Amino acid sequence: MEAVAKDLEKLSLFEPLEPKPLTKVNDPLHIIKTRLTTHGRPATISGPMVRYSKLAFRQLCHYYDTDIVYTPMILAREFVRNKNARISDFTTNKEDTPVIAQVGVNNTTDLLRVVEMICPYVDGIGVNCGCPIKEQVREGIGCALIYNEDLMVDMVDKVKTKYGNKLRMEMKIRIHEHEIPERTLKLCERLCNAGVDWITVHGRLKGTRSSQPVDLNAIKYIIDGLKGKNVPVVANGDCFTVSDMIRIQAFTGAHGVMSARGLLNNPALFAGFDKCPWGCLERFIYYCIDIGGLPIQLILHHVYCMLENMQVLKRYLKQIMSLQSMVELLMWLESNFHFKRFGQSEFATGIEIPYKN
Amino acid sequence: MMDRGRTQSPTKMNDQSIPRSVTTPVTLDSDTGEVAVKKASGKVRVRRGQTPQEYETQRDQFWGEDSQEVTGLSSGWMANINIDDLLSHDMLVKQERQRVVDYLTWLYYHGKTSECLQLIQEKVAPTFTEVNLTLKGKMKKEMALLETLSVQCQQ
Numbered sequence: 093m094e095a096v097a098k099d100l101e102k103l104s105l106f107e108p109l110e111p112k113p114l115t116k117v118n119d120p121l122h123i124i125k126t127r128l129t130t131h132g133r134p135a136t137i138s139g140p141m142v143r144y145s146k147l148a149f150r151q152l153c154h155y156y157d158t159d160i161v162y163t164p165m166i167l168a169r170e171f172v173r174n175k176n177a178r179i180s181d182f183t184t185n186k187e188d189t190p191v192i193a194q195v196g197v198n199n200t201t202d203l204l205r206v207v208e209m210i211c212p213y214v215d216g217i218g219v220n221c222g223c224p225i226k227e228q229v230r231e232g233i234g235c236a237l238i239y240n241e242d243l244m245v246d247m248v249d250k251v252k253t254k255y256g257n258k259l260r261m262e263m264k265i266r267i268h269e270h271e272i273p274e275r276t277l278k279l280c281e282r283l284c285n286a287g288v289d290w291i292t293v294h295g296r297l298k299g300t301r302s303s304q305p306v307d308l309n310a311i312k313y314i315i316d317g318l319k320g321k322n323v324p325v326v327a328n329g330d331c332f333t334v335s336d337m338i339r340i341q342a343f344t345g346a347h348g349v350m351s352a353r354g355l356l357n358n359p360a361l362f363a364g365f366d367k368c369p370w371g372c373l374e375r376f377i378y379y380c381i382d383i384g385g386l387p388i389q390l391i392l393h394h395v396y397c398m399l400e401n402m403q404v405l406k407r408y409l410k411q412i413m414s415l416q417s418m419v420e421l422l423m424w425l426e427s428n429f430h431f432k433r434f435g436q437s438e439f440a441t442g443i444e445i446p447y448k449n
Numbered sequence: 450m451m452d453r454g455r456t457q458s459p460t461k462m463n464d465q466s467i468p469r470s471v472t473t474p475v476t477l478d479s480d481t482g483e484v485a486v487k488k489a490s491g492k493v494r495v496r497r498g499q500t501p502q503e504y505e506t507q508r509d510q511f512w513g514e515d516s517q518e519v520t521g522l523s524s525g526w527m528a529n530i531n532i533d534d535l536l537s538h539d540m541l542v543k544q545e546r547q548r549v550v551d552y553l554t555w556l557y558y559h560g561k562t563s564e565c566l567q568l569i570q571e572k573v574a575p576t577f578t579e580v581n582l583t584l585k586g587k588m589k590k591e592m593a594l595l596e597t598l599s600v601q602c603q604q
Contacts, residue, residue, distance in 0.1 A: 109512060147522060169482075172507055173499055175515060176544075185523040198474040201482035201498075209508050213520055231486050231496075232474035239467040240474075275466075298468065381558045383522050384551035417594045418554045419601065433558060 111211040111259040118190045120160050120216045121260050121289045124324045124348045127159065134341040135159045136362040137292075137326055139352030140194040140220065140264075146386055147183050148379040149359065149394065150191060155375065156360040160190045160348075165220045167233070168197035168206040182210065183385065190215040192262060196223065198232035200243070200250050207251055207259070216260035219247060222294045222328075224266070235298045238265050241279050245286045252287035264292040264328070266300075267310045276310070277317040284321040291318075292326040292350055302353065306330040312344040326350050332358070333366050356394070357401040368401040370429075371440035377425070378434040381418065388417055395421065402445055527555045532568050540580045546591060549573055553598055566602035569595055 116122050127135040138145065138153040140162035150161040163182055170177035184191065193214040197203045207217050221244060223234025230236075237244050244263060251261050263283055268275040280291055293314055295306040306329030315325045324347035327340050331351035340349050354361050358368040359376070373395065380391050396412050408428060415421050425431040430446035432439040467473060474484040474496075481498025488494055499507075511519070530552050538545040553573065556565035574595055581588040 169496065172504055175507075175510065178511060178515070179518060179544075182519065183522050184520050185526075187523065198472075198486070199476050199479075199482050199484045201476070201479055205482070205499075205504055205508070209511050212512070226470070229470060230472050230488065232472040232484070236471045236473065239471050243473075298471075378558075381551075381555055382524055382527065384527065384548070384555065385522075416590060417550075417597070419557060419594060419598055422558065423597075423601065433560075435559070 108208060109212040111255060112213065112215060114215065114258070114260070118215045119260065120190045120192060120262075121324070123159050123190065124290055124326065128341075128347065134337065134346060135326070135348035136337065137348050137350040138162060138355050139292075139328060139350045140165055140192075140218070141352050141356060142223075142225070143390060144356060144394065146390070147185065147188055148376065148383050148386060150188055151185075151379050151383075152359045152372065152376050153355055153362075154187065156363040156365075156372065158355070158359075158362050160192060160215075161188070162192045162194045162218060163214075165194050165196040165223060165234075166206065166210075168195050168202040171195075172202060172205045172209065179385075182213075183383075184213050185383070192216040192218045192260075194218040194220050194264070196220045196228060196233045197247075198236075198243075200247050203247050204250060204254065207255075211255070211259055216262060216289070217251065218262040218264055218292070219244070220264055222264050222266040222292075224298050229298070235266055238268060238276070238279065238298070241282060244279065245282045248283055248286040248288045260289045261287075262290050262292060262326075263288050264294065266294045266296055266298055267307065267314075268297070269310075270297070270307050271309050272313055273310045277314050280314055280318055280323075280325075281321070284318060284323045288323060290324045290326060290347070292328050292348075294328040296329060308340060308343050311346065315345045324348065328352070330354075331361075333361060334364050337362070357397045359398070365443075367403070368398045370402065370442035370445055373398050373402075374432050374434075374442070375440040377422070378440070382434075388415070388421070391418065392421065399445075404445055405447075527552055532572055536572060536576050540576055541583065546577070546580070546588075549577075550591065550594060553595075557598060557602060562602040566599060569599050569602070574599075 124135040127133060136157060136159045138158045138161040142164055145162055145164045153161050166181045171181060191214050193210045195203060195206055195217060220234050221237035228234040248261060267273040283291060293311050295308055295311045311327045318325060326348035327344045327346035328350040331337050331340055331349050332354040337349045358365060360369055360372045376394060380386050392412055392415060400409060415424055428448055430448060472487045474486045477483040477485055478498050481500055483498030484496050485493050486496060535549050535552060540546055553565050577591060577595060581592060
């Protein structure tokens, strides 16, 4: 009896949960494949940004016409072992869709575990094979993966074998070489054969700084090379305005365009605003307060980026980072600008900065 | 002979096609996810695996008791918060205190200033003061914030 009791104790309380059901509204693959036809533009995608792609920001991007949003990179090793890491990395709600959980991982076991845990709450899984941060690359995570092709293929194969079309899986890569990245194309072909649903290509090398322009020729080369595979490609890099999005799509033939830094500075860019509108800031503050849980330093960085993009007077930028809490931020906004809270008339409708003085 | 569960390295560590700064991890045990990674110094470090039982415990916690915290953050969710519930958590933990502060901020933002002030005066300030004593005055910023909020709510 004791042995049976011990065995029962070992049994999980839960049968594995199924992945979130996919419909035309939340299936990222359907969206990526159809936006050109249905909307006359590529799918608009907010890239994963370490620390910054949290729920409030994702919700803001969705509001301003971003079709698909990504979580920040979730380190699989931490996520499957530590509750605090999970809460810090991933929270969601009903409005947070379609959302892709992006995973940083260096082995298939951890990947399968994190996928199983998170798949009931997200619309797809992406593996980060592009992060150039040294600490991650040394662990074999991020950009290191593009030099470990067999492991990447194994990851796709294992996840797609287990879940099939119930779960969408993306691989986000950097290129190995400029202009004609043959090695990258070969890798992409293998990923397609393994069943990847779409590939996002950041047109920079592992060591290329973001100040260097993105290599659109390389992205085009890969897209042209994959034409027979029926696997869409998303172009990532240097998208700061809608005209950039149109230009990148037209040049490369990508099904979707991903922006990261562009959206950080102007979350309304895909809605056609070349500069961040004031209302976007008001809405961001509302989401932050309504959802809660974000550290003030992170919120201040978002506000700084948006105000800098709006070209606010420099003296205001200097003041922001000394604020200590959301209450202080609200007081500062309300004393210097005609700032509107949710529920007040003209909330989140302003375009220009409403200076008080 | 290889250990049980050990798999071949996906790519060799000294492969010429791999830049020096890049690590290709070697899976030592595919049941637990134990891997060996090469540090910048050249030393190989083993990243400990996680047994299936340990994993299932974490997974069940995520799907069970934590699921509301993870997925229940729809617009207006704070309207259902009960301050006594919040304060019943371990206030020595900063993240738990932050939830209380977030709720007060939410009340203040939505113009519920008298409710906010009342909660600060009757419940939060006494609790935080006590915790601050236990933490030997390490909550200066949080105490200052309560003061600021109180002043703002009275205006």
